[in-house]
Amino acid sequence: MMKSDSPLKLRRKPVQQRSKMTQASILDAFVRLLVEKTYTKLTMRDIALVAGVGLGTLYEYFPGKKSIAAHCIHERFKNIGTSMQMWIEELRGLPVIQMTDILIDRIIGLHAREAEEWSALILLERQISDIQSYRSLYAHIVSIWGQAIEAGCDAALYAGKSAEVVHAAVYGLLYQRLMLLPHSLSDEEFQQNVKTLVLGYLQLPADQCK
Numbered sequence: 001m002m003k004s005d006s007p008l009k010l011r012r013k014p015v016q017q018r019s020k021m022t023q024a025s026i027l028d029a030f031v032r033l034l035v036e037k038t039y040t041k042l043t044m045r046d047i048a049l050v051a052g053v054g055l056g057t058l059y060e061y062f063p064g065k066k067s068i069a070a071h072c073i074h075e076r077f078k079n080i081g082t083s084m085q086m087w088i089e090e091l092r093g094l095p096v097i098q099m100t101d102i103l104i105d106r107i108i109g110l111h112a113r114e115a116e117e118w119s120a121l122i123l124l125e126r127q128i129s130d131i132q133s134y135r136s137l138y139a140h141i142v143s144i145w146g147q148a149i150e151a152g153c154d155a156a157l158y159a160g161k162s163a164e165v166v167h168a169a170v171y172g173l174l175y176q177r178l179m180l181l182p183h184s185l186s187d188e189e190f191q192q193n194v195k196t197l198v199l200g201y202l203q204l205p206a207d208q209c210k
Helices: 017-037 044-051 055-061 065-091 096-112 115-128 131-150 163-180 188-202
Strands: none
Touching: 017 044, 017 055, 017 065, 017 115, 044 055, 044 065, 065 096, 065 115, 065 131, 096 115, 096 131, 096 163, 096 188, 115 163, 131 163, 163 188
């Protein structure tokens, strides 16, 4: 349950399509400004101007800059989970190792296309995310990795493998690289290192391969 003081609490919850588009414009404007100005320097007035809304309208949706930041981070992470679930359905029935290999490629590719934005958001996440929201999103993505393992044609062989370990390996390497060297996500060596760690963990013990 979301606490009343959570930065994810909206003043006005978008229901109609127009309201949803307004909120999306605000979040997009925030990310653009975050890359250009950094969080400490951007203002609510800046966000309203870039989003093309009045300052009063901006405050109708969000009580302040921290709330916009928290929602932006939450939506970005949630969208990664949505993309993963679509891919899992597309790949359902493949062997677990093959499916995981493809998922890693696509996850890295998704982040690489907006590397600067992801880098800025991940650095900001460490400053503003409340623990309850972080735990909820973390558990959600872990559960999706669990769905990926279960969707494999040989899923029964991986019953003892932890989706949390898989997520921690991908998350740790990917977000560390985004914070330090965001433009190097497409490096083949980096991608191979992620796969070596994750697929190495998933490899079946010798007695199960007989």
